[in-house]
Amino acid sequence: MSRAGANTPGGWRGSAAQIAVGRASIIKWNRTRHLQPKCGAARKRDGEPCQNLAMANGRCPRHGGKTGKGNNWHRPVWPHRDAPDAMAKLDRKLKALDRAAAKRAKRVAAMSPEQRQRYDAWQKTHQPGPAAARQRKRADRKSAAEIRDLVSQPRPAPSAEVLELERLIADRKADLARVTAENEYPDPGAFG
Ligand SMILES: [Zn+2]
Structure with a gap:
């Protein structure tokens, strides 16, 4: 069976024209491959730079790894x-x-x-x-x-106004406590 027209006779896939386009693009890629950034990680075998094609992070998939993304970020x-x-x-x-x-x-x-x-x-x-x-x-x-x-910031010293207010509040609290105590133990004469 010939390659040309392997899938659809007379079609593009497998045609001589497609093979020519593919070959040209591979040749072009091979000509520029040495210009692509390379992985700089020390390789195990001899400690020299790895030289595989690098990903965006400057390392190849073996050395740079693929880090978990999204919800699995860095997991x-x-x-x-x-x-x-x-x-x-x-x-x-x-x-x-x-x-x-x-x-x-x-x-x-x-x-x-x-x-x-x-x-x-x-x-x-x-x-x-x-x-x-x-x-x-x-x-x-x-x-x-x-x-x-x-x-942690130091509190400012209270002003005279604040001291006066605090005194009034203390007085009212004392009043309230006194009234509450009186109501808890009512004068027995009240039930006479
Ligand atoms: Zn590498």
């Missing part, structure tokens, strides 16, 4: 349970997460106090998960800081 992406090698993938994933955690712990332990402070602040503002939850936490932190600010 591990688990293999699909129907994948034929789901268990092996899950195993690899868990091991990789363990390795990354150990590496991170080592890096954090070696930090200077200022670096550690910056790191903790970043961690606080970059919790994995949905954007809405992060937004909410950010707003909570902001209002808590504002309240802290307000509370």
